[in-house]
Amino acid sequence: MSTSSAVTFDLATKDLDPPLAVIDLAAFDANADDLLRRAEGRPIRLVSKSLRCRYLIERALAKPGFSGLMCYSLAEALWHVESGTCDDILVAYPTADRGALRRLAADERARAAITIMVDSAAHLDFVTAVLGPGHPEIRVCLELDASWRPLRLVHVGTRRSPVFTPRQAAALARSVVARPGFRLVGLMAYEGQIAGLPDATGKRTDALVRWMQRRSARELARRRAEAVRAVRAIAELEFVNGGGSGSIELTLAEPAVTEAAAGSGLIGSTLFDGYTRFRPRPAALFALPVVHKPTARIATLFAGGYIASGPPSASRLPSPYLPAGLRLLPVEGAGEVQTPVTGKPARDLRIGDRVWFRHAKAGELAERFTEYHIVEDGRVVRTVPTYRGEQQNFG
Ligand SMILES: Cc1ncc(COP(=O)(O)O)c(C=O)c1O
Structure with a gap:
């Protein structure tokens, strides 16, 4: 049934008073299927920040092909473990939440489920300062900067990790494994300039964006593969995460990547309207x-x-x-x-x-x-x- 009519939504909610928000379930499910089709059988880690609703998170995770949750805060990840939403959670942004770190250390089940993000020895120092030496083992993921830097001083992409080269990734991996109380289990590199940047908006810049994305994807594939190789020589990685809703097929084309992340593509918000690679339905x-x-x-x-x-x-x-x-x-x-x-x-x-x-x-x-x-x-x-x-x- 086509639900894209005002009358359909007006009638469905006629007994409710706006402001109100709805989820068009058929669109949500169709969007999920489309993400899975693009992933061609490789796992998608669900990006919780793009849903922020347990019912929707659980519905997506119940679909074969979605595996694991990517949370945006450690407190959120702890809540999901307590709620039984998921037992494989990557917190994709480093934490400075001391209370949440203490709760993580004190909870064996949470420690087995949650992986925190680090991009420098300062993150390890912070955790140790909060938990004290001799703290129980914390799972960590190393973040590699996936931006494109074609020239000195040119930076296309998000400002996240200081770890850019495979050599820097290996150095950080060595400093993680050298410290008691940490286990390096993953590597993440999010190419926002490809996954989160529409390339078919109808503007004159589209051709430039597509050119940039092609060049960036080529550069990143080489660098990510090298970084993964270097880090795998130091620690046994359980996963290599990359990409987002806008880049699934490109990210998963890299053999070094074991899973893609995605969330926005399920909702189809307007910033995801202008992509050549997919066209989510407004959900x-x-x-x-x-x-x-x-x-x-x-x-x-x-x-x-x-x-x-x-x-x-x-x-x-x-x-x-x-x-x-x-x-x-x-x-x-x-x-x-x-x-x-x-x-x-x-x-x-x-x-x-x-x-x-x-x-x-x-x-x-x-x-x-x-x-x-x-x-x-x-x-x-x-x-x-x-x-x-x-x-x-x-x-
Ligand atoms: C680390 C990381 N991975 C993946 C994504 C992509 O998420 P989505 O597919 O929901 O846009 C984001 C979005 O900001 C992110 O920060």
């Missing part, structure tokens, strides 16, 4: 009610200023989706408590009608709503809490 929508009719051509909605993180630009704004043909006013954008929209369908909107939006990013919508209404076959089949709805906020 998360939110509805706002019309509360003013300032002119015949403008309807003003309640709330809506759910701006996505990242460099400020129009691409970070939520997008009116249904009824099709609405747009934000450039002078107001999406407002703190009011969001005007205009466009042909605005003429027919009346007080109390709904306008459906898409968020720019996949997981951040869950920070705005305490629950998601799961829509299947044109009706709400269940209502599930987001992280916020479970009183969880990990940053």
Whole structure:
């Protein structure tokens, strides 16, 4: 059934009052299948930050092919172990949370399940300073910078790890294995400039982005393989993680990589609209009610200023989706408590009608709503809490 109509979502949620958020389950499942198709049987580690809802995380993890969770905070990973969500969790960002580290050290089950990220000896020092010498063994993953640096002073990609060369990776691996209380089990390198950068936006820069991504992928494949070889000579790695929703097939084409990470591709937020490699269906929508009719051509909605993180630009704004043909006013954008929209369908909107939006990013919508209404076959089949709805906020 096609669910891409305002009427379908209006009817499914007619007894609920907006603002509200829904998950189109058929779209979510189709997106999951598409990620798995692109992975061609290789495992996908699920990126929790892009879902932030246990029901959705568990639904994806139940599909063969998704294996393990990539969390964004250690406190979050501990919560998932306690909740029984998953027993293989990589925390993809280094932690400075002393309380969470103490809880990790004190819990044997958590220590077996969770791997923390390090990119320098300073991270090891921090953990030892918090836990004291002689602490129980902590699983660690080494992060390699996957950015593209074609020239001195040119850096294309995220600013994360200082470990760039295979030699630096080997040096850090040696310092991990030389320390008691740590076990090096993984290597991660996330190529944000490929996985998270759309290459088919319709802008003139697309050709340049594609050229950059080709060059970067070629350079990274060589460097990642060399780094993995060097680190494997020092420690037995259980996994080599790379990529994201936008790069699965490219990342997994590298024999050195054992698994890809992905999450956003399940939700299909607007920043993932412009890729040549895949086209996820919009699976998360939110509805706002019309509360003013300032002119015949403008309807003003309640709330809506759910701006996505990242460099400020129009691409970070939520997008009116249904009824099709609405747009934000450039002078107001999406407002703190009011969001005007205009466009042909605005003429027919009346007080109390709904306008459906898409968020720019996949997981951040869950920070705005305490629950998601799961829509299947044109009706709400269940209502599930987001992280916020479970009183969880990990940053
Ligand atoms: C380490 C890491 N891996 C993978 C991803 C990709 O996640 P997603 O597929 O949800 O965009 C990200 C996103 O920021 C990341 O930080």
